[in-house]
Amino acid sequence: MTVGKALHDDVTDAIGAAFFEELAVTGYGRLSVDSVAKRAGVGKAAIYRRWPSKQRMAIELISSVAVAAVEAPDTGSLRGDIRQFLANARDALSHPLARPIVPDLLAEAHRNPELADALLSTVRDPRRAKAGALVERAIARGELPADTDVDLCLDFLAGPLYWRLTAINTDPGPDYLDRLTDKLVAAFHA
Template sequence: MPSSPAQARDPQRRPLGGPVLQDSVTEAIAAAFFEELAGAGYARLSLETVAKRAGAGKAAIYRRWPSKLDMTVALATAVAVDAPVPPDTGTLRGDVLAFLTGVADALRNPLASKIIPDLLAESARNPELQQALFTAVRDTRRSKATRMLEQAVERGELPADTDLELALDLLAGPLYWRLAVLHAPTAPDYLHRLTDKLLAAIAA
């Protein structure tokens, strides 16, 4: 999550005739933003501190994003959109295992492990942030996972009447709870065992 994906390097440009925004500055600001967000949290995050960490002026931020909320949503959305589509391995088990492996890698990222719970907690207090993140991040990621399940239906591995919404909740919930909430260690075979349990529940 806290890398600077292509979308984060290319925020909405100013109208014709405005200054050209340098990608290197945008990348530095994005990296500083994620580091500051992980350390201070959204509520205490200061755009002035982000600018200082990035070695840029505060005006450089406002030329790219008009507010802290806009900056947060834009950069978080860029990461969500940049996330790879779950691979089509040819089997639902292979797809789910690959999906869980990707989620686990993201949740174990030192910055993401702090940022994601903080943004979720802040969203409960900030309806505007919640709506923006749900629309931009949650819906983007769920649409990618939905396609993975639809492929399984097309292959005949899942019945046509599979409850996809419930299946998506099952896919996301247990691993997030263990890694992001409990911060519990996992055995080498944990993702394989979790995959088998999830498949049994989804197909039931």
């Protein structure tokens, strides 16, 4: 039984790796189950045993990676939490596969309302909940006022780094995260 499970995990891992590689190259709109199967070295049946459709495969694989990729650590201070959150986000957004995938998925979500809804509930909402805990901890520690607009703080937290890495495709300099952290801490207090 252990050997079977290991093989199952190996096949699932191969399919996941092939999915992300294919998604980065072709984009969601042109991605096919056939191309993922071929890249993974498996039959289409191996994919359909795990996921009933391309979209279901995409949602499950993307959400499992995207939600885990950005943690909201508890360093004991608002500044430390923001700085580590940004470092984690930078690392995730700078991954060679993420760079073409993230903008493509956002564009595809505008064309595909069903995909958009699924990504919002399985990626955006859990990620915002994690980041919201960062702000809530700062409120609980007395670092931010009780009436802090958590939702607006989350927009500030995600926006600038995403914009720099994804929208304008510019790598941040060595002190960028420290400077951005200082600006965010100041904005959270405003």
